[in-house]
Amino acid sequence: MLLSRRWRRTRPFWAAVLLVLAGAELALAPLAPWSVLIGLGLGGIAALGIGAALVVAGVFLLLRPQMRHYVGLHAVILSVVSFAASNLGGFGAGMLLGIAGGAMAFAWRPVRAGAPPAPGPGPAAGESPSRALAVALPLVLLATALPARAPQRTGPVPAGAVPPTVTTTRFAPSGFTLASVERLPTAAGPRKVMVLRMRAASLRDYRLLTHDGGPELALDVRELRLRGDVTLYVTDFSGCVQGLLCLSFSADALPVPPVVPPFVFMTDVRARQALITSDVIDADGLRIAPEHATGALPPGS
Structure with a gap:
């Protein structure tokens, strides 16, 4: 049968x-x-x-x-x-x-057909592991x-009162990403944020726009590479996982899962970034200008 x-x-x-x-x-x-x-x-x-x-x-x-x-x-x-x-x-x-x-x-x-059962609960001799x-x-x-988790800081890391807006066409962490929800000390008091810890990350077409009450400034980077103990503090962000499934995450509503596999990347990301810390930061094509300024980044800048 x-x-x-x-x-x-x-x-x-x-x-x-x-x-x-x-x-x-x-x-x-x-x-x-x-x-x-x-x-x-x-x-x-x-x-x-x-x-x-x-x-x-x-x-x-x-x-x-x-x-x-x-x-x-x-x-x-x-x-x-x-x-x-x-x-x-x-x-x-x-x-x-x-x-x-x-x-x-x-x-x-x-x-194997006709093979006698194992003599005890332990594995038979030569059993495959x-x-x-x-x-x-x-x-x-x-x-x-576990190695991707950044060590605990010795003291609180102060952040600005108003988080800037960040956009990037591709956010690709390296290794596992560990996520949690914590309260970050800021100039305006503790703020609830999502904390993303990873070994390294690359952000393509990174753009940071300030909203601190003064003249808005835009920081543009063709490619931003973070290495070492990388920690991102964001209040909320949205993007398309693997460029396919578009989701929105928030520290108050739907936080990031505790562990994200190493091959997961996001495209068309938009976030409010309270703070970012990293041992090493490499920036290709860095430019700081008023937000209304336009124009492509000059080659080799």
Whole structure:
């Protein structure tokens, strides 16, 4: 019988079931007609694409169990990508199901026909460490994220009373980004801000516009590169994740998730930046001028 117990034991059956469920959840989460999804462009159909890929991965595990390592690894990657490209990973459920299914597929070992069961709860001699690796994968990711956190400052960092407006065509952090909501001391009293900590970041076509009551000044940078202990303090910002899904975040409404994967970038970002600190700041094409001044940055400036 196709779904007999003996047949299921010859392949990562439950891992495949989890991947199929993850793909179905991601694809059904938008619950929008085809005309609406197509009208939204790539951002609207990302859920369908990733969901279909996970379903295919689950079916492939049943048909070709010997490819479990390759399929499991890519299923985990797709599931993590869905957090940024597909309704926060199908509101978290689809992403978690996909990660669990991919890890189970990677850790699965075929049972040889007629092989006696293991003599005890411990692993058999020569057992592959795949199971331990799959279980430890979330811990390894968390441990990798910890170095990105900037050390605590010895004292409060004062900021201006009115945060300037910042725009950039592309914001690309390096490594994991750790986010939290804190109160930042400012000249006008403590202000609730989102704190983004990372190892490094690059901001393309960076523009900062002051609003402190005096003449408005604009600082334009062709490319701003931050390295070391990078910390951004922003009250709110909006942009398009991976250039596909446009979202708005706020310290009072929808803050940034606590951990953001290293490959996530944002385009067309607009933010109110209370403060930025970094060990090293490199600026290509720096220009400071009154806000009404126009004109392209001179070459090599």
